[in-house]
Amino acid sequence: MKQILLSLLILAGGAGWLAAQAEDRPKKNESTSALSKRYEALVKEFQTAREEYFKASSAAKTDAEREKLRYPQPGSYAKRFLELAQEDLRDSAALDALVWISTNCRDGKERETSLELLLKHHAKSPQMKNVAQSLVYSERAIAEPWLRSLLKEATEHEVKGWATYALGRALRARDRSGSSNIPEAEKHFEEVAANYGDVKGYEHTLADAAKGELFEIRNLAIGMTAPDIEGEDVAGKKFKLSDYRGKVVVIDFWGDW
Amino acid sequence: MYPHERSLVQRLKDKPFALVGVNSDPKSKLKQVLKKENMTWRSFWDGGNTGGPIASKWNVLGWPTIYVLDHKGVIRFRGPREKALDEAVDSLLQEMGRGKANE
Numbered sequence: 001m002k003q004i005l006l007s008l009l010i011l012a013g014g015a016g017w018l019a020a021q022a023e024d025r026p027k028k029n030e031s032t033s034a035l036s037k038r039y040e041a042l043v044k045e046f047q048t049a050r051e052e053y054f055k056a057s058s059a060a061k062t063d064a065e066r067e068k069l070r071y072p073q074p075g076s077y078a079k080r081f082l083e084l085a086q087e088d089l090r091d092s093a094a095l096d097a098l099v100w101i102s103t104n105c106r107d108g109k110e111r112e113t114s115l116e117l118l119l120k121h122h123a124k125s126p127q128m129k130n131v132a133q134s135l136v137y138s139e140r141a142i143a144e145p146w147l148r149s150l151l152k153e154a155t156e157h158e159v160k161g162w163a164t165y166a167l168g169r170a171l172r173a174r175d176r177s178g179s180s181n182i183p184e185a186e187k188h189f190e191e192v193a194a195n196y197g198d199v200k201g202y203e204h205t206l207a208d209a210a211k212g213e214l215f216e217i218r219n220l221a222i223g224m225t226a227p228d229i230e231g232e233d234v235a236g237k238k239f240k241l242s243d244y245r246g247k248v249v250v251i252d253f254w255g256d257w
Numbered sequence: 258m259y260p261h262e263r264s265l266v267q268r269l270k271d272k273p274f275a276l277v278g279v280n281s282d283p284k285s286k287l288k289q290v291l292k293k294e295n296m297t298w299r300s301f302w303d304g305g306n307t308g309g310p311i312a313s314k315w316n317v318l319g320w321p322t323i324y325v326l327d328h329k330g331v332i333r334f335r336g337p338r339e340k341a342l343d344e345a346v347d348s349l350l351q352e353m354g355r356g357k358a359n360e
Binding site: 202203204208212213215216220221222223224225226227229231232233234239241242244245246247248249250251252253254255256257 | 258262265272273274275276277278279280281282284286287288290291299300301302303306307308310311312313314315316317318320321322323324325326327328329330331332333334335342346349350353
């Protein structure tokens, strides 16, 4: 999973490796309506194109051959998903299509339209969790007002938890660009830390993820003395970050992937 | 990343500088990589996956994540890579040198 996600991010021009997205995809629709069948067919078409790409890419013998291959960007399918949704916005297939756009496309006009339509027609759906999740890494201006509106409407526990966490992240991201709202971000993270220990986060629970944010805000900002790290090296030998006091230190969180 | 880190460590081997890793790989893989990439610097082994105790505590959500500390242990830069990392480290070493000269 991680390998695949990594390849996708590289292909999408993503910088660095993002923590594995929780694996909930929009749930398969049980309905057999014509619209949902067309939705399923469109998803299949995209997946097939992607599989073909990976197959061709690993079969390619030279870099030149590989460069000729075009990765099927989700954005190039967005218009068709949106047109499908707009045929009957209240239909569950429309919900699926709008969630597909919002969670697969990083930006674009269709993504913004989908986010608006989801708020208008499907704010109470449990699937909004996936959409809120997709905004955790977004630094786009739309994230903050969108999450605030969602929180006014949402009733599902998991949706509220993810939306609150993502709103805290959006407020921190805005902070990096200048305007200060860390106190409000902290308030949201405190709420998640207190009330969402039962919701799965990335590695641990959503409450743990919020505690991590609070720790980072309160201990890891520029100008703060770094908290000590105590641990073992690969040979099992104990050492501490503070052993290096008196030296300029680069701490590099890394993995070979 | 590795070649750049190797050259940074090599270039500053006589300076008051240390590169400290926090690694999220399984131990067997880490051993192989350390050898293959000729990594002379030390890494904390963080339990073999990205949910390890150090990365979780430090709220690391993307890899690599980089912090640069001055000689007093104060966090001075977050996230610089490549040339920006060199410049960050050099500026702190210079600052340290100036501080010593004034003592």
